[in-house]
Amino acid sequence: MFYSIKPITLSKNKNLLIYFLNSIPKGKKTFRYFENRSLNIISNHIYSCMKIISSFEDIPVAYGHLELEKDKLWLGVSVADNYVGKGFGESMMLHLIKVARKLKIKDNIYLSLDEENFKAKKLYEKLGFIYLKKIKKTIYMIKTI
Numbered sequence: 323m324f325y326s327i328k329p330i331t332l333s334k335n336k337n338l339l340i341y342f343l344n345s346i347p348k349g350k351k352t353f354r355y356f357e358n359r360s361l362n363i364i365s366n367h368i369y370s371c372m373k374i375i376s377s378f379e380d381i382p383v384a385y386g387h388l389e390l391e392k393d394k395l396w397l398g399v400s401v402a403d404n405y406v407g408k409g410f411g412e413s414m415m416l417h418l419i420k421v422a423r424k425l426k427i428k429d430n431i432y433l434s435l436d437e438e439n440f441k442a443k444k445l446y447e448k449l450g451f452i453y454l455k456k457i458k459k460t461i462y463m464i465k466t467i
Contacts, residue, residue, distance in 0.1 A: 342382040353400035
């Protein structure tokens with residue numbers, strides 16, 4: 323099997339994105355980005371991508387994006403339920419941080435997570451994100467890039 327990270331657009335990759343979102347029933351509890359947004363939001367992203375396993379057909383194992391919202395650069399990432407804990411989230415995060423540095427849009431990158439998502443928090447801290455604040459049950463983190 324071959325793994326790659328590919329930029330995506332809604333016009334070319336809508337079915338792949340829908341397939342991915344259907345593969346995260348557990349993950350939807352903590353990755354609620356599309357819960358109140360249509361898939362069309364991808365058109366507003368600075369960068370969207372998926373980590374793909376290529377064999378006979380492409381299988382998305384992780385999704386990530388960079389989004390400029392209210393003068394802040396936000397990072398979002400999710401891993402398909404069957405692939406959690408295998409390093410896909412970390413490789414996606416490293417890729418998105420690299421892209422953010424290359425784009426030179428902002429000096430900082432932000433993300434948010436549920437306070438009970440201990441595995442994600444541990445990964446984000448490992449990658450240099452620091453606690454910024456907590457509002458209700460959502461933790462906000464920041465990293466200088």
